[in-house]
Amino acid sequence: MEPRAPCPAAIPSTERKFHVLVGVTGSVAALKLPLLVSKLLDIPGLEVTVVTTERAKHFYSPQDVPVTLYSDADEWEMWKRRSDPVLHIDLRRWADLLLVAPLDANTLGKVASGICDNLLTCVIRAWDLSKPLLFCPAMNTAMWEHPLTAQQVGQLKAFGYMEIPCVSKKLVCGDQGLGAMAEVETIVDKVKEVLFQRGGI
Numbered sequence: 001m002e003p004r005a006p007c008p009a010a011i012p013s014t015e016r017k018f019h020v021l022v023g024v025t026g027s028v029a030a031l032k033l034p035l036l037v038s039k040l041l042d043i044p045g046l047e048v049t050v051v052t053t054e055r056a057k058h059f060y061s062p063q064d065v066p067v068t069l070y071s072d073a074d075e076w077e078m079w080k081r082r083s084d085p086v087l088h089i090d091l092r093r094w095a096d097l098l099l100v101a102p103l104d105a106n107t108l109g110k111v112a113s114g115i116c117d118n119l120l121t122c123v124i125r126a127w128d129l130s131k132p133l134l135f136c137p138a139m140n141t142a143m144w145e146h147p148l149t150a151q152q153v154g155q156l157k158a159f160g161y162m163e164i165p166c167v168s169k170k171l172v173c174g175d176q177g178l179g180a181m182a183e184v185e186t187i188v189d190k191v192k193e194v195l196f197q198r199g200g201i
């Protein structure tokens with residue numbers, strides 16, 4: 001099978017598109033992935049690729065995501081011998097910006113402590129801190145209010161990652177309160193703001 005990994009980014013030039021890598025994890029907010037990708041693709045000059053965790057797959061249909069979608073199996077299918085591409089390294093090189101939306105409680109904990117046991121957490125663990133990393137927490141209110149959450153979100157911000165804060169809503173389980181992912185419009189506006197600041201588009 002021909003490796004589908006994007007070639008390692010050459011020195012970014014103004015001719016090429018701005019590469020946005022979207023990471024999606026296992027919060028029910030992952031059902032918003034098709035809408036989020038669609039709105040990002042409306043931004044001229046952007047190219048979008050998605051990296052999904054296995055749990056996130058439960059919440060959306062790949063056919064509703066019209067861009068390249070990588071998951072853990074792709075890393076292992078592509079790497080058989082020393083000369084083969086290492087997908088998480090190719091992706092960190094390809095991306096100009098990483099947007100993790102939603103960031104579920106599990107992956108928040110992994111990232112805060114450096115656990116990298118899947119494709120997405122390996123990309124994050126290898127992330128070039130000179131490039132923007134935006135994250136959109138999404139979890140049940142009870143999880144959000146656990147003291148670990150503030151500690152771990154604080155750790156990610158200390159790394160230099162940018163939080164797009166969750167909002168208060170009536171959640172799918174019936175609870176009312178914080179933990180809902182920021183609205184897609186808010187997320188897209190933040191991406192535009194960061195790209196503009198960096199002269200990306």
Ligand SMILES: CC(C)(CO)[C@@H](O)C(=O)NCCC(=O)N/C=C\S
Pocket residue numbers: 027028029031032138139140141169170171172173174175179180181182
């Ligand atoms: C799903 C959506 C976007 C609908 O508006 C909203 O409820 C949300 O972001 N939920 C994420 C919080 C969560 O994962 N709850 C899990 C158990 S209550």
